[in-house]
Amino acid sequence: MVARIKNKGVSQGALQGASQGASHHTPWWALLLVALCTLLVAATHYLFKLAILRSGSSVVGLAFDPYLLFAIFLSVLGGGLLTYALKHGELSVLYPFISLGFIWVAIEGVLFFGEHLSAVKIAGIGVIMVGVSLIGHTGMRKRSSGGNRRRAEHEAKRKPARRGR
Amino acid sequence: MNSLLILLLVVIGTLLSATGMLFLKFASRSFRVHISLFANKYLYIACFLYALSLVAYIMVLKNMPISIAYALTSMNYVWAALLSKRFLGEKVDAWRWGGIALIIVGITLLAI
Numbered sequence: 532m533v534a535r536i537k538n539k540g541v542s543q544g545a546l547q548g549a550s551q552g553a554s555h556h557t558p559w560w561a562l563l564l565v566a567l568c569t570l571l572v573a574a575t576h577y578l579f580k581l582a583i584l585r586s587g588s589s590v591v592g593l594a595f596d597p598y599l600l601f602a603i604f605l606s607v608l609g610g611g612l613l614t615y616a617l618k619h620g621e622l623s624v625l626y627p628f629i630s631l632g633f634i635w636v637a638i639e640g641v642l643f644f645g646e647h648l649s650a651v652k653i654a655g656i657g658v659i660m661v662g663v664s665l666i667g668h669t670g671m672r673k674r675s676s677g678g679n680r681r682r683a684e685h686e687a688k689r690k691p692a693r694r695g696r
Numbered sequence: 697m698n699s700l701l702i703l704l705l706v707v708i709g710t711l712l713s714a715t716g717m718l719f720l721k722f723a724s725r726s727f728r729v730h731i732s733l734f735a736n737k738y739l740y741i742a743c744f745l746y747a748l749s750l751v752a753y754i755m756v757l758k759n760m761p762i763s764i765a766y767a768l769t770s771m772n773y774v775w776a777a778l779l780s781k782r783f784l785g786e787k788v789d790a791w792r793w794g795g796i797a798l799i800i801v802g803i804t805l806l807a808i
Contacts (some may be wrong), residue, residue: 641763646762658801662794663773
Protein backbone atom coordinates (compact mmCIF):
# COMPACT_ATOMS: atom_id res chain seq x y z
CA MET A 532 0.00 0.00 0.00
CA VAL A 533 2.79 2.40 0.87
CA ALA A 534 4.37 1.68 -2.49
CA ARG A 535 1.19 2.55 -4.30
CA ILE A 536 0.91 5.86 -2.53
CA LYS A 537 4.54 6.60 -3.36
CA ASN A 538 3.91 5.75 -6.97
CA LYS A 539 1.10 8.17 -7.10
CA GLY A 540 3.34 10.84 -5.70
CA VAL A 541 5.81 10.31 -8.52
CA SER A 542 3.20 10.32 -11.24
CA GLN A 543 1.12 13.14 -9.89
CA GLY A 544 -0.38 15.41 -12.49
CA ALA A 545 -1.67 13.82 -15.62
CA LEU A 546 -2.91 10.61 -14.07
CA GLN A 547 -3.98 12.00 -10.74
CA GLY A 548 -6.84 9.96 -9.44
CA ALA A 549 -7.07 7.71 -12.47
CA SER A 550 -9.07 4.63 -11.60
CA GLN A 551 -6.21 2.50 -12.95
CA GLY A 552 -4.12 3.60 -9.98
CA ALA A 553 -0.48 2.61 -10.27
CA SER A 554 -0.92 0.50 -13.39
CA HIS A 555 1.86 2.19 -15.34
CA HIS A 556 4.25 1.55 -12.51
CA THR A 557 4.98 -1.78 -11.00
CA PRO A 558 5.41 -1.49 -7.26
CA TRP A 559 8.58 -3.10 -5.96
CA TRP A 560 6.62 -5.38 -3.66
CA ALA A 561 4.78 -6.89 -6.62
CA LEU A 562 8.13 -7.86 -8.17
CA LEU A 563 9.26 -9.29 -4.87
CA LEU A 564 6.00 -11.17 -4.46
CA VAL A 565 6.27 -12.73 -7.92
CA ALA A 566 9.87 -13.73 -7.21
CA LEU A 567 8.70 -15.27 -3.93
CA CYS A 568 5.97 -17.14 -5.81
CA THR A 569 8.54 -18.70 -8.13
CA LEU A 570 10.36 -19.98 -5.03
CA LEU A 571 7.06 -21.38 -3.78
CA VAL A 572 6.63 -23.08 -7.14
CA ALA A 573 10.09 -24.61 -6.82
CA ALA A 574 9.25 -25.86 -3.32
CA THR A 575 5.92 -27.23 -4.54
CA HIS A 576 7.45 -29.24 -7.33
CA TYR A 577 10.25 -30.47 -5.10
CA LEU A 578 7.63 -31.85 -2.71
CA PHE A 579 5.62 -33.37 -5.58
CA LYS A 580 8.65 -35.25 -6.81
CA LEU A 581 9.64 -36.35 -3.30
CA ALA A 582 6.13 -37.62 -2.62
CA ILE A 583 6.13 -39.57 -5.87
CA LEU A 584 9.56 -41.04 -5.24
CA ARG A 585 8.83 -42.17 -1.69
CA SER A 586 5.35 -43.57 -2.34
CA GLY A 587 6.66 -45.91 -5.01
CA SER A 588 3.73 -47.54 -6.80
CA SER A 589 1.18 -47.05 -4.00
CA VAL A 590 -1.53 -44.78 -5.34
CA VAL A 591 -3.33 -44.50 -2.00
CA GLY A 592 -0.05 -43.79 -0.23
CA LEU A 593 0.64 -41.00 -2.67
CA ALA A 594 -2.86 -39.52 -2.43
CA PHE A 595 -2.51 -39.07 1.34
CA ASP A 596 1.17 -38.27 1.42
CA PRO A 597 1.68 -35.23 3.67
CA TYR A 598 4.30 -33.89 1.24
CA LEU A 599 1.76 -34.01 -1.58
CA LEU A 600 -0.97 -32.38 0.50
CA PHE A 601 1.39 -29.66 1.65
CA ALA A 602 2.52 -29.12 -1.94
CA ILE A 603 -1.11 -28.66 -3.01
CA PHE A 604 -1.57 -26.14 -0.19
CA LEU A 605 1.57 -24.28 -1.30
CA SER A 606 0.49 -24.18 -4.91
CA VAL A 607 -2.92 -22.77 -4.01
CA LEU A 608 -1.22 -20.19 -1.80
CA GLY A 609 1.26 -19.37 -4.58
CA GLY A 610 -1.55 -19.02 -7.11
CA GLY A 611 -3.40 -16.60 -4.86
CA LEU A 612 -0.32 -14.49 -4.16
CA LEU A 613 0.60 -14.43 -7.84
CA THR A 614 -2.87 -13.28 -8.83
CA TYR A 615 -2.65 -10.54 -6.22
CA ALA A 616 0.75 -9.38 -7.50
CA LEU A 617 -0.36 -9.46 -11.16
CA LYS A 618 -3.37 -7.32 -10.26
CA HIS A 619 -1.15 -4.56 -8.91
CA GLY A 620 1.67 -4.47 -11.41
CA GLU A 621 2.36 -4.54 -15.10
CA LEU A 622 2.15 -7.95 -16.72
CA SER A 623 5.04 -7.13 -19.04
CA VAL A 624 7.32 -6.47 -16.09
CA LEU A 625 6.08 -9.33 -13.94
CA TYR A 626 5.83 -12.14 -16.51
CA PRO A 627 9.57 -12.43 -17.11
CA PHE A 628 9.91 -12.87 -13.36
CA ILE A 629 7.37 -15.68 -13.43
CA SER A 630 9.66 -17.62 -15.72
CA LEU A 631 12.31 -17.56 -12.97
CA GLY A 632 10.47 -20.64 -11.73
CA PHE A 633 11.82 -22.64 -14.68
CA ILE A 634 15.38 -21.84 -13.58
CA TRP A 635 14.79 -22.83 -9.95
CA VAL A 636 13.09 -26.10 -10.86
CA ALA A 637 15.80 -26.98 -13.39
CA ILE A 638 18.50 -26.27 -10.79
CA GLU A 639 16.78 -28.32 -8.11
CA GLY A 640 16.35 -31.18 -10.57
CA VAL A 641 20.08 -31.24 -11.18
CA LEU A 642 21.14 -30.62 -7.57
CA PHE A 643 18.65 -32.68 -5.59
CA PHE A 644 17.49 -35.36 -7.99
CA GLY A 645 20.70 -35.90 -9.94
CA GLU A 646 19.11 -35.12 -13.28
CA HIS A 647 21.15 -34.42 -16.36
CA LEU A 648 20.33 -31.50 -18.65
CA SER A 649 21.74 -31.55 -22.15
CA ALA A 650 22.50 -28.33 -24.02
CA VAL A 651 19.39 -28.83 -26.15
CA LYS A 652 17.17 -29.13 -23.08
CA ILE A 653 18.70 -26.03 -21.52
CA ALA A 654 18.07 -24.19 -24.79
CA GLY A 655 14.48 -25.46 -24.76
CA ILE A 656 13.92 -24.11 -21.26
CA GLY A 657 15.48 -20.78 -22.30
CA VAL A 658 13.22 -20.51 -25.36
CA ILE A 659 10.17 -21.26 -23.20
CA MET A 660 11.21 -18.53 -20.75
CA VAL A 661 11.44 -15.99 -23.56
CA GLY A 662 8.05 -17.17 -24.83
CA VAL A 663 6.42 -16.76 -21.42
CA SER A 664 7.93 -13.28 -21.11
CA LEU A 665 6.52 -12.32 -24.51
CA ILE A 666 3.04 -13.49 -23.55
CA GLY A 667 3.07 -10.90 -20.78
CA HIS A 668 4.10 -8.15 -23.18
CA THR A 669 0.49 -7.58 -24.21
CA GLY A 670 -0.21 -6.02 -20.87
CA MET A 671 2.25 -3.19 -21.33
CA ARG A 672 1.18 -2.35 -24.86
CA LYS A 673 -2.42 -2.22 -23.85
CA ARG A 674 -1.91 -0.23 -20.70
CA SER A 675 0.74 2.26 -21.72
CA SER A 676 -0.54 3.06 -25.19
CA GLY A 677 -1.47 6.68 -25.76
CA GLY A 678 -5.12 5.96 -26.28
CA ASN A 679 -5.46 4.19 -23.01
CA ARG A 680 -3.66 6.87 -21.08
CA ARG A 681 -5.94 9.47 -22.55
CA ARG A 682 -8.90 7.35 -21.60
CA ALA A 683 -7.53 7.06 -18.07
CA GLU A 684 -7.12 10.82 -17.89
CA HIS A 685 -10.59 11.28 -19.18
CA GLU A 686 -11.93 8.91 -16.59
CA ALA A 687 -9.92 10.65 -13.92
CA LYS A 688 -11.65 13.90 -14.75
CA ARG A 689 -15.04 12.27 -14.77
CA LYS A 690 -14.74 10.33 -11.58
CA PRO A 691 -12.28 12.11 -9.33
CA ALA A 692 -13.68 10.39 -6.27
CA ARG A 693 -12.73 6.88 -7.34
CA ARG A 694 -9.06 6.96 -6.62
CA GLY A 695 -6.90 3.97 -5.86
CA ARG A 696 -9.43 1.24 -6.23
CA MET B 697 6.11 -45.13 -20.44
CA ASN B 698 6.71 -44.12 -23.96
CA SER B 699 7.61 -40.52 -24.53
CA LEU B 700 4.79 -39.87 -26.97
CA LEU B 701 2.29 -41.02 -24.35
CA ILE B 702 3.90 -38.73 -21.77
CA LEU B 703 3.62 -35.82 -24.18
CA LEU B 704 -0.04 -36.64 -24.72
CA LEU B 705 -0.50 -36.58 -20.94
CA VAL B 706 1.17 -33.18 -20.82
CA VAL B 707 -1.18 -31.89 -23.52
CA ILE B 708 -4.26 -33.23 -21.72
CA GLY B 709 -3.06 -32.14 -18.28
CA THR B 710 -2.29 -28.57 -19.33
CA LEU B 711 -5.56 -28.34 -21.24
CA LEU B 712 -7.41 -29.44 -18.09
CA SER B 713 -5.58 -26.93 -15.96
CA ALA B 714 -6.17 -24.08 -18.42
CA THR B 715 -9.86 -24.99 -18.57
CA GLY B 716 -9.85 -24.97 -14.78
CA MET B 717 -8.44 -21.46 -14.92
CA LEU B 718 -11.19 -20.45 -17.33
CA PHE B 719 -13.81 -21.66 -14.86
CA LEU B 720 -11.99 -19.86 -12.06
CA LYS B 721 -12.38 -16.74 -14.15
CA PHE B 722 -16.11 -17.43 -14.51
CA ALA B 723 -16.28 -18.00 -10.75
CA SER B 724 -14.45 -14.75 -10.06
CA ARG B 725 -17.19 -12.73 -11.71
CA SER B 726 -19.43 -13.24 -8.71
CA PHE B 727 -16.64 -13.64 -6.22
CA ARG B 728 -16.91 -12.26 -2.73
CA VAL B 729 -15.85 -13.59 0.61
CA HIS B 730 -19.17 -14.86 1.76
CA ILE B 731 -20.99 -18.12 2.50
CA SER B 732 -22.44 -17.98 -1.03
CA LEU B 733 -18.96 -18.93 -2.25
CA PHE B 734 -19.89 -22.53 -1.50
CA ALA B 735 -22.78 -22.32 -3.93
CA ASN B 736 -20.58 -21.14 -6.78
CA LYS B 737 -20.68 -24.09 -9.15
CA TYR B 738 -17.92 -22.70 -11.34
CA LEU B 739 -15.59 -22.90 -8.35
CA TYR B 740 -16.32 -26.61 -7.95
CA ILE B 741 -15.78 -27.28 -11.64
CA ALA B 742 -12.50 -25.38 -11.49
CA CYS B 743 -11.32 -27.41 -8.48
CA PHE B 744 -12.32 -30.66 -10.17
CA LEU B 745 -10.43 -29.78 -13.35
CA TYR B 746 -7.37 -28.74 -11.35
CA ALA B 747 -7.49 -32.02 -9.46
CA LEU B 748 -7.59 -33.96 -12.75
CA SER B 749 -4.70 -31.95 -14.12
CA LEU B 750 -2.74 -32.69 -10.96
CA VAL B 751 -3.24 -36.42 -11.54
CA ALA B 752 -1.98 -36.03 -15.10
CA TYR B 753 1.01 -33.98 -13.90
CA ILE B 754 1.92 -36.56 -11.28
CA MET B 755 1.84 -39.29 -13.92
CA VAL B 756 4.15 -37.17 -16.04
CA LEU B 757 6.45 -36.41 -13.12
CA LYS B 758 6.67 -40.10 -12.32
CA ASN B 759 8.18 -40.82 -15.71
CA MET B 760 10.23 -37.75 -16.33
CA PRO B 761 12.93 -35.58 -14.78
CA ILE B 762 11.39 -32.70 -12.89
CA SER B 763 13.45 -30.09 -14.78
CA ILE B 764 11.79 -31.15 -18.04
CA ALA B 765 8.33 -31.93 -16.68
CA TYR B 766 7.92 -28.51 -15.10
CA ALA B 767 9.06 -26.70 -18.26
CA LEU B 768 6.52 -28.70 -20.27
CA THR B 769 3.70 -27.29 -18.12
CA SER B 770 4.33 -23.98 -19.89
CA MET B 771 1.94 -25.38 -22.50
CA ASN B 772 -0.59 -24.03 -20.02
CA TYR B 773 0.07 -20.53 -21.35
CA VAL B 774 -0.68 -21.65 -24.89
CA TRP B 775 -4.05 -23.13 -23.90
CA ALA B 776 -4.83 -20.16 -21.67
CA ALA B 777 -4.29 -17.78 -24.60
CA LEU B 778 -6.40 -19.87 -26.97
CA LEU B 779 -9.20 -20.45 -24.46
CA SER B 780 -9.38 -16.81 -23.37
CA LYS B 781 -9.51 -15.79 -27.02
CA ARG B 782 -12.31 -18.25 -27.74
CA PHE B 783 -14.41 -17.94 -24.59
CA LEU B 784 -13.58 -14.58 -23.07
CA GLY B 785 -13.10 -12.63 -26.28
CA GLU B 786 -9.59 -11.56 -25.26
CA LYS B 787 -7.29 -10.37 -27.98
CA VAL B 788 -4.16 -12.29 -28.90
CA ASP B 789 -1.80 -9.83 -30.56
CA ALA B 790 1.44 -10.46 -32.46
CA TRP B 791 3.54 -10.45 -29.28
CA ARG B 792 1.42 -13.13 -27.68
CA TRP B 793 1.36 -15.26 -30.83
CA GLY B 794 5.15 -14.91 -30.88
CA GLY B 795 5.30 -16.02 -27.26
CA ILE B 796 3.06 -18.99 -27.99
CA ALA B 797 5.23 -19.98 -30.96
CA LEU B 798 8.39 -19.79 -28.83
CA ILE B 799 6.83 -21.90 -26.08
CA ILE B 800 5.90 -24.53 -28.64
CA VAL B 801 9.43 -24.47 -30.07
CA GLY B 802 10.83 -24.82 -26.54
CA ILE B 803 8.53 -27.73 -25.73
CA THR B 804 9.56 -29.43 -28.96
CA LEU B 805 13.22 -29.02 -28.00
CA LEU B 806 12.50 -30.65 -24.63
CA ALA B 807 10.45 -33.45 -26.13
CA ILE B 808 12.88 -34.63 -28.79
